[in-house]
Amino acid sequence: MKFSLDWLKAFLDTDATAAELAAKMNAIGLEVEGLEDPAQRLAGFRVAEVLTAARHPQADKLQVLTVSTGPDVNGGEPLQVVCGAPNARAGMKGVLGLPGAVVPVNGMELKKSAIRGVESNGMMCSVRELQLGDEHEGIIELPADAPVGAAFSDYRGTSPVFDVAITPNRPDCMGVEGIARDLAAAGMGRFKPWRADPVEGAFPCPVEIRTDDPEGCPAFYGRVIRGVKNGASPDWMQARLISAGQRPISALVDVTNYLSLAFGRPAHVYDLAKLSGALVARRAKAGEQILALNEKTYTLDESMTVIADDREVHDIGGIMGGEHSSVTPETTDVLLEIAYFDPALIGETGRKLGIASDARTRFERGVDPAFLDAGLDILTNVVLRTCGGEPSQVVRAGTPPSEPKVIAFDPGLTRRLGGVEVAEAEQRRILESLEFSASDDWQVTVPLRRHDVEGQADLVEEVVRIHGLDKVASTPLPRADGVARPTATPEQARERKVRRAAAARGLSEAITWSFLPPADADHFADGNGGLWVLENPISEDLKAMRPSLIPGLLAAARRNADRGSASARLFEIGRRYLRGESGASDERATLGLLLAGEKMPRGWANGKAESFDAYDAKAEAFALLEAAGAPVQNLQVMGEAGPQFHPGQSGTLRLGPKTVLARFGALHPTTLKAFDIDGPVMAAEIYLDAIPPKKNAGFARAAYAPPVLQAVTRDFAFLVDAALPASDLVRAVRSADKTSIVAARVFDDFRGSGIPDGRKSLAVEVVLQPGEKTFAEADLKAIADRIVAAAGKVGAELRG
Numbered sequence: 001m002k003f004s005l006d007w008l009k010a011f012l013d014t015d016a017t018a019a020e021l022a023a024k025m026n027a028i029g030l031e032v033e034g035l036e037d038p039a040q041r042l043a044g045f046r047v048a049e050v051l052t053a054a055r056h057p058q059a060d061k062l063q064v065l066t067v068s069t070g071p072d073v074n075g076g077e078p079l080q081v082v083c084g085a086p087n088a089r090a091g092m093k094g095v096l097g098l099p100g101a102v103v104p105v106n107g108m109e110l111k112k113s114a115i116r117g118v119e120s121n122g123m124m125c126s127v128r129e130l131q132l133g134d135e136h137e138g139i140i141e142l143p144a145d146a147p148v149g150a151a152f153s154d155y156r157g158t159s160p161v162f163d164v165a166i167t168p169n170r171p172d173c174m175g176v177e178g179i180a181r182d183l184a185a186a187g188m189g190r191f192k193p194w195r196a197d198p199v200e201g202a203f204p205c206p207v208e209i210r211t212d213d214p215e216g217c218p219a220f221y222g223r224v225i226r227g228v229k230n231g232a233s234p235d236w237m238q239a240r241l242i243s244a245g246q247r248p249i250s251a252l253v254d255v256t257n258y259l260s261l262a263f264g265r266p267a268h269v270y271d272l273a274k275l276s277g278a279l280v281a282r283r284a285k286a287g288e289q290i291l292a293l294n295e296k297t298y299t300l301d302e303s304m305t306v307i308a309d310d311r312e313v314h315d316i317g318g319i320m321g322g323e324h325s326s327v328t329p330e331t332t333d334v335l336l337e338i339a340y341f342d343p344a345l346i347g348e349t350g351r352k353l354g355i356a357s358d359a360r361t362r363f364e365r366g367v368d369p370a371f372l373d374a375g376l377d378i379l380t381n382v383v384l385r386t387c388g389g390e391p392s393q394v395v396r397a398g399t400p401p402s403e404p405k406v407i408a409f410d411p412g413l414t415r416r417l418g419g420v421e422v423a424e425a426e427q428r429r430i431l432e433s434l435e436f437s438a439s440d441d442w443q444v445t446v447p448l449r450r451h452d453v454e455g456q457a458d459l460v461e462e463v464v465r466i467h468g469l470d471k472v473a474s475t476p477l478p479r480a481d482g483v484a485r486p487t488a489t490p491e492q493a494r495e496r497k498v499r500r501a502a503a504a505r506g507l508s509e510a511i512t513w514s515f516l517p518p519a520d521a522d523h524f525a526d527g528n529g530g531l532w533v534l535e536n537p538i539s540e541d542l543k544a545m546r547p548s549l550i551p552g553l554l555a556a557a558r559r560n561a562d563r564g565s566a567s568a569r570l571f572e573i574g575r576r577y578l579r580g581e582s583g584a585s586d587e588r589a590t591l592g593l594l595l596a597g598e599k600m601p602r603g604w605a606n607g608k609a610e611s612f613d614a615y616d617a618k619a620e621a622f623a624l625l626e627a628a629g630a631p632v633q634n635l636q637v638m639g640e641a642g643p644q645f646h647p648g649q650s651g652t653l654r655l656g657p658k659t660v661l662a663r664f665g666a667l668h669p670t671t672l673k674a675f676d677i678d679g680p681v682m683a684a685e686i687y688l689d690a691i692p693p694k695k696n697a698g699f700a701r702a703a704y705a706p707p708v709l710q711a712v713t714r715d716f717a718f719l720v721d722a723a724l725p726a727s728d729l730v731r732a733v734r735s736a737d738k739t740s741i742v743a744a745r746v747f748d749d750f751r752g753s754g755i756p757d758g759r760k761s762l763a764v765e766v767v768l769q770p771g772e773k774t775f776a777e778a779d780l781k782a783i784a785d786r787i788v789a790a791a792g793k794v795g796a797e798l799r800g
Contacts, residue, residue: 070149
């Protein structure tokens, strides 16, 4: 939520600076995400007077102005400026952007330039160009008494703007008044609540107002004002709305937005001429539709509360108004409405319709049910002052919740739960400054607006945060005697080892969303029982739980490439979310890695840049599996990496035919096209949950015991089928004598002259390690015979 310091001071009498107020907000649990001074955006813009205006010699729609900016610019001499605004004329005062100034609306830096052959020394600015509104028909016209040469930011009186993240449990701070109340309680000034005096109605309300849905809309208040003139809202209101990121529209619309942002209380204004009969809060009829203010049509069902007249639905209750009854510049009679809606039903309706609005945010978190009359009085007061008119009597349909919670509080809990000693008198002061009331025996009555306070622990939180979280001492927990037991689980320890190994191999860790666009998630679903789709996602683009870590890494690599990164070496450790056989959630610990772009940049030695290939992904997968404790010497390389991978450049690493520990390889071109990324891209996924635990694993490493006797190396050349994977032959060779054979590897693959068609020659180096005595020639021959026999089981023949 954004608001200006000027707006805050309307509710808080304080001499504190914006920085001091921001620091205090952070200290009491209101996180300030940003503090911006608009004066910095307006640096280089001056109040200027147009001395002369003449038609441009080369363009009918341009004028050549001579502009005075006071004695501090150009030695006091007038500047020549080319301007296309129709209202530019001699004698007027406006805003001149000097060379070097940056135009806020588009970031363009102004420079001295020639426009159609005529020199221009800056730009006369419009309201839109300075982001002060939407007007762009002409340049800003300032009053005749505006001081020429003054900085426009000083003349306009800009105010720093806070951007505060309000947590869901603090709906009372969804308005500037609530934040001012907290700051005053924390000693930053005096709280100044503002309430308008009630306005007596001059005539009975001509519209019947009622609620036929006491569950969804317990209270529905309204009144009519006749004879209004809907023009622009006052400058002070526009300035405050602009500071909050709102676009001023008209006085009647702006006043409801102001009430929502200042007091956290949404309301609505209807054009009375567009209503027919009674205005009623009721449940929607199945299939009813409404064209909402966001220009989208929504189909409603019977669980949703709406505001309707005798003809049609005009409002999705507590979420968004309708286009049909919205006010216009021609509106003369209006109906002001303020209501209390059930938070749970508002949340359910918003999720069903997929609407995220400011009104929904406030109502589903819980607004103050005691603010109905006060809110309607404020609306009436501001509308009468701004637009004129004559009000009717107020109609009050239904009854809002009015029974406050009373909590029996033990002040001693503040020390026991909060870890800080606060005197009882100070605790009472803090609670009363937040408008709680505490009796002599500490029966604390909670304000109706504080839906988040349910028990004693919540009262302790209020006391401690206002007293100062920084005053809570950091006290270590008592340490038990003896050697501390490990706190990390084996799974956590494994993830730490793998994370360190990946970083040591030059991979950068990425942290991506656990949610994906449904189309991206479906691409990697692989038929694992379907996707997990959230009912209440943070965004419609992030509503499916990820079945793989690769989509998030692909998105990260694409963002890096879009910003000029030549290479991406990324990894992430997280969870995949699958549907189990019974439909239950199944979370799997996984490591994903991705290699994209240049493996080696071009240079004098290698000429063109070198790209990654599937063997690079395989090497990374093997290294990280070894770091994770997998028995890599027993792994089999097999196919079926999945449709997302290139079938000829990918594979899986398995323990036996069924236990898949990883998949790796080049991603398929259709996958790269679906994610809008240029290839080639290599990826791998390591299934940490599938790695078998080590037997009898301890903390200490095994003692280093180098072999006493010299190892023996023997080479074998086998003729095999050309389609046979080399790993199958190596595995067969190793199985020939598991005691003596300690290593085996392929060091040559020959095809061509002397080799039959459809066959290939694989040369294997075998390392034999004697145990208690050296090998005799007969021992070596026996082992060699066993190796040849084992190779024969996969169709290998020893070359002569």
